[in-house]
Amino acid sequence: MTAPRTRAPVPATEAGPVTIRPMESSSTPSGGSTRREATRQKLYEAAVTLIAEQGFSATTVDEIAERAGVAKGTVYYNFASKSVLFEELLRHGVGLLTASLREAAEQTERDGGSKVDALDAMIRAGLGFIARYPSFTQLYVAELYRTNRAWQSTLMVVRQQVNAAIEDVLHAGVANGEFSPEIDVRLTAAALVGMVLVAALDWQSFQPERSLDDVHSALSRLLQGRVSGDR
C-alpha cells in the first residue's frame, strides 16, 4: 500500500504520545505579537463561558470559533488542539487568581495587619475574582477533581498554586504564634478554598444582587468563629 498522494493520514504507528504536527503555537514566550494575542484572548473568552456552561467535552470547537467571531482554522492556527487551548486557558486564569490572592496578603502585610487579616483579605480577593470571572470559576471547580484526563497534570499544578498561596499564610501564622500549632495547614487551606468557592458560586448563581461586602462579612464571621455567641 502506498500513500495516496492527496492525504497523509497518520502513518502506521498510532501510539504517538505527542501530536506530530509541525505547529507549536504554545510558545509565544513573551512580547506576544499584537494581532495574535488579541485573537487568543477572544478565544479564551469564548471558550471559558462555553466550557463553563456545557463542560469541556460537550463544547465543540466550532462553537468556540463562532462565539469568538473567528474561523475554525484560526483556532488551530493559534492552538495545537482543543485540549491545549483549554490547558492554556486554565493556566492563564489561575495565574490571575493567585496573583490576586498573594497581592491581597502582601498588602495586608504592608499595612501591618495580622495573619487572620491576611486570610480575610484573601477571602475578599477570592470573592472579587469569582465575581469578575464567574465562568472561569465554574469551569475550575467542575474539572478540578476529575481523573483520567489529558490535562490532569496541569490541573494539579494549578490547584497547588492556589492552595499554596493560602498555606503560606497559614504557616506564617503558626510560626507567628497567631494560629494554633495544631491546625492542619493542608486541610484547612482546602477547606477555606471550598468555603469561598461554594459560597461564591451560590452567591453568583442564586443571589447575584447582593454586594461583595455582604457576602464577605458572612464568610468573615465564619472564619473568625463568630457564628456561635455574638461577641
Next chain:
Amino acid sequence: MTAPRTRAPVPATEAGPVTIRPMESSSTPSGGSTRREATRQKLYEAAVTLIAEQGFSATTVDEIAERAGVAKGTVYYNFASKSVLFEELLRHGVGLLTASLREAAEQTERDGGSKVDALDAMIRAGLGFIARYPSFTQLYVAELYRTNRAWQSTLMVVRQQVNAAIEDVLHAGVANGEFSPEIDVRLTAAALVGMVLVAALDWQSFQPERSLDDVHSALSRLLQGRVSGDR
C-alpha cells in the same frame, strides 16, 4: 434490504397483535422485580465511577454498559436515556446523603447536644458519606454549577435538599439563641457545604491514608473558630 446478519431466523410474519413493547421502565413504584433492580444497581455503580472520572459528556453509554457487564440495549431497557440514567443516579445518591445528614442531626438532638454539636455531627456524617462514595461526590461537585443542561432542574432540587438540611439546623440555632442572629443562614450553609466538600475531596484524592477522625477534627476546629489562639 433484509439479509439478516448472521442469525437466521424467525420466519417473518408477525401479524399478531402489535404489541409495541412493554416499555415503561422508570416506574417500578415499589417492590420492583428483583432482577431488574439488580441490573439498575449495577448500572448506577458503573455510571457513577465513569462519569466522576470523565464527566457526563465524555462518558459513553457503551462504556457504562460494558463496565456494568450488560448489553447496551439493557441500559435503554432500564432507562429512557443517558440523561435520565444520570438524573436518577443523582436523586438516588443525594437521597442517601441527606438522610445521613438529617439522621446525624437528629441523633445529636436526642442526645441533648447543642446545635454546634449537631453541625459537627453533620460534618462528620458528610465526611463519612464522601469517604464511602467518593465518585458520587466528585460527580456532584463537577456538575453542580453547570448551566444550560437538561438536568438543571433536578440539580437544583437536589442541591436545595442538601443545603436545607444544614439551614434547618442553623435556623434552629438562631431561634435557640445559640447562634448569632446576624449570621447569614443561606451563605453559611453553602460555605459549610463547600468546606466539607473540598476538604474531603482533597483528603480522598491526596491523603487517603488519613483517618476520618483526623480530618473531622481539622474541620471541627475551623467550625468552632479554634484556629487562631489555642484556647
Next chain:
DNA sequence: CTTTTTGCACTGACCAGTCAGTTCAAAAGA
C-alpha cells in the same frame, strides 16, 4: 407430571448524525 405459551429482561448489530482535526487556496493585514 409434561408440554406449551407467555412476556419480561436482555442482546448486539446497525444507523444516522456529529465532531475534532486537517488541508489549502485565497484574502486581509502590517
Next chain:
DNA sequence: TCTTTTGAACTGACTGGTCAGTGCAAAAAG
C-alpha cells in the same frame, strides 16, 4: 513581503439511540 486569518471541504472515528430477535422461568394447558 511576511504573517495571520478565512472559510469551506473532507475524513475517519465515534455516539446516542433503535429494534428485530433470543433466553428463560413461571403460568397455563393437557
